[in-house]
Amino acid sequence: MSFYRRQQRRCQNAQGAQKMVGGMFQIGREMSKGFNSSIRQQLPRQTLHPPWSSINSVRTMAVLQWCSNPRDFSLPNSSWGSDMRRLYEHFNSQCEIETEAGEKKWGPWRRLPSYNRSLKYATGGGILSKVIQSKARLFTRSIKEKGAAFEYVMFVNKVEQKCVCVFQAGHLLEGPPGHVHGGAIATIIDTVLGTHATYLSGPVMTVNLSINYRRPIPLGSTVLLTSSLDKKEGRKTFVSCQVTDTEGSKLHTEATGLFVSVTVENLLRG
Numbered sequence: 409m410s411f412y413r414r415q416q417r418r419c420q421n422a423q424g425a426q427k428m429v430g431g432m433f434q435i436g437r438e439m440s441k442g443f444n445s446s447i448r449q450q451l452p453r454q455t456l457h458p459p460w461s462s463i464n465s466v467r468t469m470a471v472l473q474w475c476s477n478p479r480d481f482s483l484p485n486s487s488w489g490s491d492m493r494r495l496y497e498h499f500n501s502q503c504e505i506e507t508e509a510g511e512k513k514w515g516p517w518r519r520l521p522s523y524n525r526s527l528k529y530a531t532g533g534g535i536l537s538k539v540i541q542s543k544a545r546l547f548t549r550s551i552k553e554k555g556a557a558f559e560y561v562m563f564v565n566k567v568e569q570k571c572v573c574v575f576q577a578g579h580l581l582e583g584p585p586g587h588v589h590g591g592a593i594a595t596i597i598d599t600v601l602g603t604h605a606t607y608l609s610g611p612v613m614t615v616n617l618s619i620n621y622r623r624p625i626p627l628g629s630t631v632l633l634t635s636s637l638d639k640k641e642g643r644k645t646f647v648s649c650q651v652t653d654t655e656g657s658k659l660h661t662e663a664t665g666l667f668v669s670v671t672v673e674n675l676l677r678g
């Protein structure tokens with residue numbers, strides 16, 4: 409059996425274990441930590457320790473890492489330009505701050521990790537992600553080439569009930585020559601407003617999106633999306649968003665969105 413096939417087999421075993429511990433899944437860093445430690449508790453000891461040779465143990469660990477650590481697309485990569493990196497650093501440095509006594513504590517912002525299928529890594533979502541179109545992938549995260557399409561990272565501020573997104577538009581998003589396609593701009597706006605509304609209200613779907621395009625966005629440039637909560641009314645969450653240059657001085661696009669809270673039933677019924 410080839411090494412690749414053996415890896416696949418082991419990966420499937422790890423996925424079986426993932427089912428058993430699906431309830432422990434959390435989006436974010438806790439998720440991978442929880443998964444790795446829970447797998448170690450659930451698998452028979454010899455799976456991870458002798459009598460296997462140390463080389464096999466290393467390989468097994470590598471496979472477990474591979475299966476349990478999905479790519480977080482919102483971390484810096486080699487395609488990020490200087491504006492993208494600068495703004496990432498700006499918000500990321502406010503996620504954890506140091507007190508005068510030198511202690512670390514949470515700051516006002518949180519970076520949201522971003523996977524190509526969030527449902528798969530949400531608490532209890534492992535099974536659901538297999539039931540609902542198992543091959544499906546989040547549109548904005550389905551192109552693997554770094555920098556080619558949607559490069560973005562989102563941060564939320566619980567106190568101000570705001571969400572920001574630093575977005576670098578890649579060459580595959582062309583609309584008017586040299587500029588970003590209006591549909592791609594709508595996509596990133598829907599993603600940011602939808603994620604913000606989900607953060608505020610739990611699972612939601614877009615029922616209305618209204619966009620005013622004011623100035624074209626040059627392809628390859630980085631822009632800032634700022635989303636604010638307007639109001640909540642029962643199942644409805646009203647949010648709005650501005651797309652500006654990285655200094656916040658030039659307005660490219662503005663939008664409002666209405667999101668309605670949904671249940672698993674809504675998703676299954678279609």
Ligand SMILES: CCCCC/C=C\C/C=C\C/C=C\C/C=C\CCCC(=O)SCCNC(=O)CCNC(=O)[C@H](O)C(C)(C)COP(=O)(O)OP(=O)(O)OC[C@H]1O[C@@H](n2cnc3c(N)ncnc32)[C@H](O)[C@@H]1OP(=O)(O)O
Nearest residue numbers: 526527598599602603606611613614615616668671672674
């Ligand atoms: C449960 C597990 C989910 C797990 C999710 C996991 C992870 C998610 C994590 C992070 C999110 C990640 C990424 C986000 C990325 C992208 C976001 C993209 C979001 C989308 O891209 S999503 C696709 C486009 N979206 C649709 O495909 C919706 C089609 N739609 C429907 O499926 C139904 O519409 C539904 C089920 C939503 C509601 O239907 P329903 O029957 O349950 O409720 P109903 O119709 O009664 O509406 C309730 C109240 O909303 C008012 N209302 C409705 N529509 C309105 C409109 N257009 N204008 C003004 N008000 C409206 C009514 O007037 C009433 O208001 P009132 O109560 O005051 O009378």
